[in-house]
Amino acid sequence: MGTETTGATPPDGDAPRPAPPAGTAAGTAVTSRRKDRIDRLAELTARTDTSTGSGLWVEALRRLRANKTALIGLGVLAVFLVLAVIGPWIAPYSPTAQTWRGEVFPNRGIFVGPRSGNWLGLDHLGRDELSRMLVGARQTLLVGVVATLIGFTVGALIGGFSGAALALGGRAGRTVDTVVMRFTDMLLALPSLLLAVSVAAIMGQSLTTVMVAVGVVQIPVFARLLRGSMLAQANSDYVLAARALGVRRRRIVLAHVLPNSLGPVIVQSTLALATAIIEAAALSFLGLGNPDAAQPEWGVMLAQAQRFFDQAPMMAVYPALGIIITALGFTLLGEAMREALDPKLRS
Amino acid sequence: MTESESASASASGPEPASASVSGSGPASAAPVPPQGAPPAPLLTLSGLKVHFPLRRGVVFDRTVGHVRAVDGVSLSVPAGRTYGLVGESGCGKTTLGRAVLRLTDITAGSVVFDGTDLAKLPEGEMRRARRRLQMVFQDPLGSLNPRQNIESILAEGMAAHGIGAGRKERRERIRAILDRVGLPAGSLSRYPHEFSGGQRQRIGIARALVLEPDLLICDEPVSALDVSIQAQVLNLLEELQDAMGLTYLVIAHDLAVVRHISDVIGVMYLGSLVEEAPGDELYGTPRHPYTKALMSAVPVPDPKAEDRRERILLTGDLPSPADPPAGCRFHTRCPWKQPTRCADERPALRPAGGAGTGHRVACHWAEEIAAGTLRPTGDLAAPVLHRV
Amino acid sequence: MTTRLLTVEDLTVTFTARGRRDVTAVSGVSFDIGAGEVVGLVGESGCGKSVTSLALMGLLPRRGVRTGGRALLDGSTDLLALDDARIRDLRGTQLAMVFQDPLSSLNPVVPIGVQVTEILRRHRGLRGERARAEAAHLLDRVGIPDPARRLKEYPHQLSGGMRQRALIAMAVACAPRLLIADEPTTALDVTIQAQILELLRELVDQEGTALLMITHDLGVVAGLCDRVNVLYAGKVVEAAARRPLFAAPAHPYTHGLLASIPRLDAPRGQPLKPIRGSVNDTIAWAEGCAFAPRCDHFSPACLEGTPAQAPAPDAAVPGPRSHLVRCVHPVNTATAPDAARRDGQPRPGHPPHPPSEPPGAAPAASATKEKAE
Structure with a gap:
């Protein structure tokens, strides 16, 4: 729909107005103007190789920088990351010490809200809520990142193997793909929480369990996604062209199919990070997480706070808000990356 | 397709055609005489069939039928000429073009290129053989990897075939070929999306030519380009043929483009060749009803010719290649369809119009139609006299 | 009317x-x-x-x-x-x-x-x-x-x-x-x-x-x-009844298009005369004729603002519905594509025009403009 008109056309300059009076203008002015115009045409037609050419990733990055959604997401994540790194050092008190144990009586419904010494108040055991939030950020991030990494790595290996087999493996490859994909379909069909609970049941109650459980849930998603993406790329014309050139299959998969398939998977991983944090929180909430409840983690904090929700709702709201904002940050970034990496939206 | 053809094909196959394709081919020596004695064929297809299985199934796929994309095609491409x-x-x-390069599996038949039957080559040797048979694709942007710059795109084939000792030598060759196809040397580090459609197609041509192939298969080389750009690419293809002695197999839906560039034209319908003749001969005396209809349907940018043009309007659509009609594939739409033979006997591609014309047609009634003794049964649209 | x-x-x-x-x-x-x-x-x-x-x-x-x-x-x-x-x-x-x-x-x-x-x-x-x-x-x-x-x-x-x-x-x-x-x-x-x-x-x-x-x-x-x-780059560059347009195309663009299309009724090897460059090589109408960068008849006069629509050389009766062309140097009927075509020699006598896009020119211009699109 767009045109190649170079843009400077003012709307009023388009009417079929009288021809530019070549003969009426003063002679010298015309010649100098003419010269300018010839130079202008030369410049237009000879705008040579100043652009060095930028790859797809470079351009995606450039577009990401111009995208407000991406900047907000990045900002949120940056704050989160900084907190996760420096949290333990800036926390005003120890997150585990029950310093104000004597001021909180959960069975009598007496809690301590925000006050000058404890900005976010105390939890049900008389620990400083702010300190627990700050220190808990690291655990939460760790759970999300490790779980997603597990899902991404294993899922991408399975999906990549299956996709490569299907795309360029001929008849045998198709059989391999069918077997692998039916297996992941079964995984996909299981309710994710049930899967996670089963993993947790096998491995026992620990933080590792939560990470593995959440990661395993992500595996079939990543596998399916990468395989589908690879299949689409393998059917593209440039892969056909590479085959026609006589390029080896292994190189076609590694140099053509895989790099072009990774875009959606990377986007998915940012979105998966958000769900991983939420699911980890859910598992902790169900009591499958870290058995040492003293170690702060947002999901565990939320789980514990729900018992006192009637009397001290803010105790649950703080970790919940933390989880929601972080997940939102990842989601925003993921959406922006999806847009930036979409080749259809280029140019 | 017939016995005699496959026999002649295999007989002429082993003849070394390499003499005429290395450097000074006959094409560069003189204007190509379309009616002259054709040089030895560089590529000969006989009885080529490509059937795609139709799969369906819940857990494991079963084959429930076949799409007969190419169903018994025999033709030969003379060295240094354009088919x-x-x-x-x-x-x-398109499937036929890909089958020649074995980009799709061949179901039956042979593809003899310069004495070697490509259909029987093991995969590894076929990969190496592709250096001499290259392809230009329809979609100039889609056939270039968006993540590769031009140098990487052009160097890839050389790396695969071990051409050029090092990066420097390859770059020299790339520069030479870019110059040849009319692209600035500064394009090396740029990416496909930074070029216009015509330039992208030049990149596609350069990618094929940098391997110094003998045969170039051009699949719809200009149909994705703007009208004013098509001529640039067509001219470039002709120049390159003259300069490098290339043999072309040009595949296109646009009869005018094919006629412009080809020495010999083959007309395909539903997986088989229905007519084959030198360009002028085919245009002058089309013998197959489908060819007649096809030619009459091509609009000519000239009102005088348009108003004179007799249109043969075909009824209906192309039948499904998964379930092609019995007998002559065209009989369901043919205005000259006869009660006998057409529906139950598949016509073979046989010589027509006298020896020396190189005209072959697959129609039972070609002679009768040419003589005018058979009248079309359907109603032909008379020349439409335009209101002026 | x-x-x-x-x-x-x-x-x-x-x-x-x-x-x-x-x-x-x-x-x-x-x-x-x-x-x-x-x-x-x-x-x-x-x-x-x-x-x-x-x-x-x-x-x-x-x-x-x-x-x-x-x-x-x-x-x-x-x-x-x-x-x-x-x-x-x-x-x-x-x-x-x-x-x-x-x-x-x-x-x-x-x-x-x-x-x-x-x-x-x-x-x-x-x-x-x-x-x-x-x-x-x-x-x-x-x-x-x-x-x-x-x-x-x-x-x-x-x-x-x-x-x-x-x-x-x-x-x-x-x-x-x-x-x-x-x-x-x-x-x-x-x-x-x-x-x-x-x-x-x-x-x-x-x-x-x-x-x-x-x-x-x-x-x-x-x-x-x-x-x-x-139409070219958003403006009507030539308007005519069917026959005059094809018989005597007056705008170099129309003329060039007709000379660059392979015709079914032309014999093998009839040379094509492509228009150089691509549709992206254009200038704003306000500065001159948008077709100027690709035009064989280009002269400085083409950059004196938007060319006006005027009767073509062959227009018999000037009027709003006659043969109109928006060009400073309309193509003369004598060089209409019919004549040009008949002059053409079969291959390998190639047309005198360089068929390729001007080296170095088009890519940069097209790249920048495609981005602007």
Whole structure:
């Protein structure tokens, strides 16, 4: 729909107005103007190789920088990351010490809200809520990142193997793909929480369990996604062209199919990070997480706070808000990356 | 397709055609005489069939039928000449082009290139053989990897075939070929999306030519380009043929493009060749009803010719290649359809119009139609006299 | 002068995306159509022909688009000034459109019959059995065999040609007075294209429908259109009746296009004379002729602002409907493509013009402009 008109056309300059009076203008002015115009045409037609050419990733990055959604997401994540790194050092008190144990009586419904010494108040055991939030950020991030990494790595290996087999493996490859994909379909069909609970049941109650459980849930998603993406790329014309050139299959998969398939998977991983944090929180909430409840983690904090929700709702709201904002940050970034990496939206 | 043809094909196959394709081919020596004695064939297809299985199944796929994309095509492409393959979408012409390069599996038949039957080559040797048979694709942007710059795109084939000792030598060759196809040398580090459609197609041509192939298969080389750009690419292809002695198999739906560039034209319908003749001969005396209809349907940018043009309007659509009609594939739409033979006997591609014309047609009634003793049964649209 | 069915005056469409330069897709296009007349808008991709048709149908988004000029139906109703409800009423009853891609123009999950009867119900108040009968009649009218069965089928069950016929049936359901066909045959095979063109011709001849034919194919234009407008970079560069245009193309662009198209009736090896560069190599109309960078007749005079539309050298009677050309150096009839073609030697005598795009020129320009697109 767009045109190649170079843009400077003012709307009023388009009417079929009288021809530019070549003969009426003063002679010298015309010649100098003419010269300018010839130079202008030369410049237009000879705008040579100043652009060095930028790859797809470079351009995606450039577009990401111009995208407000991406900047907000990045900002949120940056704050989160900084907190996760420096949290333990800036926390005003120890997150585990029950310093104000004597001021909180959960069975009598007496809690301590925000006050000058404890900005976010105390939890049900008389620990400083702010300190627990700050220190808990690291655990939460760790759970999300490790779980997603597990899902991404294993899922991408399975999906990549299956996709490569299907795309360029001929008849045998198709059989391999069918077997692998039916297996992941079964995984996909299981309710994710049930899967996670089963993993947790096998491995026992620990933080590792939560990470593995959440990661395993992500595996079939990543596998399916990468395989589908690879299949689409393998059917593209440039892969056909590479085959026609006589390029080896292994190189076609590694140099053509895989790099072009990774875009959606990377986007998915940012979105998966958000769900991983939420699911980890859910598992902790169900009591499958870290058995040492003293170690702060947002999901565990939320789980514990729900018992006192009637009397001290803010105790649950703080970790919940933390989880929601972080997940939102990842989601925003993921959406922006999806847009930036979409080749259809280029140019 | 017939016995005699496959026999002649295998007889002429082993003849070394390499003499005429290395450097000074006959094409560069003189204007190509379309009627002259054709040089030895560089590529000979006989009885080529490509059937795609139709799969369906819940857990494991079963084959429930076949799409007969190419169903018994025999033709030969003379060295240094251009063979144009024309047909509408779904006729199997693209599949045929890919089958020659074994980019799709060949079901039956042989593809003899310079004495070697490509259909029987093991995969590894076929990969190496592709250096001499290259392809230009329809979609100039889609056939270039968006993540590769031009140098990487052009160097890839050389790396695969071990051409050029090092990066420097390869770059020299790339520069030379870019210059040849009319692209600035500064394009090396740029990416496909930074070029216009015509330039992208030049990149595609350069990618094929940098391997110094003998045969170039051009699949719809200009149909994705703007009208004013098509001529640039067509001219470039002709120049390159003259300069490098290339042999072309041009596949296109646009009869005018094929006629412009081809020495010999083959017309495909539903997986088989219905007519084959030198360009002028085919245009002058089309013998197959489908060819007649096809030619009459091509609009000419000239009102005088348009107003004179007799249109043969075909009824209905292309039947499904998964379930082609018995007998002559065209009989369901043919205005000259006869009660006998057409519906139950598949016509073979046989010589027509006298020896020396190189005209072959697959129609039982070609002679009768040419003589005018058979009248079309359907109603032909008379020349439409335009209101002026 | 009698009132024409549709008079487009100075149509201008500018896309104004935030944070980007404004792009003028159509700038000052004027033409008119009478009842039963076929007018062609010809040009390559990005010349503004499709935008013109969308503007006339009121199908451009309101946001980010600035429209100027007038499009008068019957000399009174300005299509560009109507609000959404009014133009929706006109669409279907007075105006109808056929698009290039028949599959995406039809709703994939609704049977053809429902889509046709929906229009009959909305615009003609037909219901139930009467609507179904009329729908079957319409499909029959556009040459779809066994219409009663086809009405129950879904778009994907029809072939490309049949879909386009169904779309045309829907377009003519309310006997519109103007049919706009935007590349109606580009997605179709040539034998199917012939069928569809024949159908359109019949509609014009029998119903007196006016047809605005938008295409890139000069061959289609040569056989179908009464009057032809050639667009380049958003402006009409040449307008003429069919025969004078092809007999003596006056604008170097039209002339170049005709000389660069391979013709079926030309012998093998007839050289083609391509236009150099690509459609991206252009300059703004305000600065001069947008075609100047690709033009063989270029001179400094081409950069003295927008060239005015003037009678072509062969125009017998100067007037708004004679042969008009927007060029400082119109091509003389003596060098018309017929003459040029006959002079041409078969291969290998190549044309004197360098066929390639000027090295170094086009890539940069095109790259930057594609980004701006």
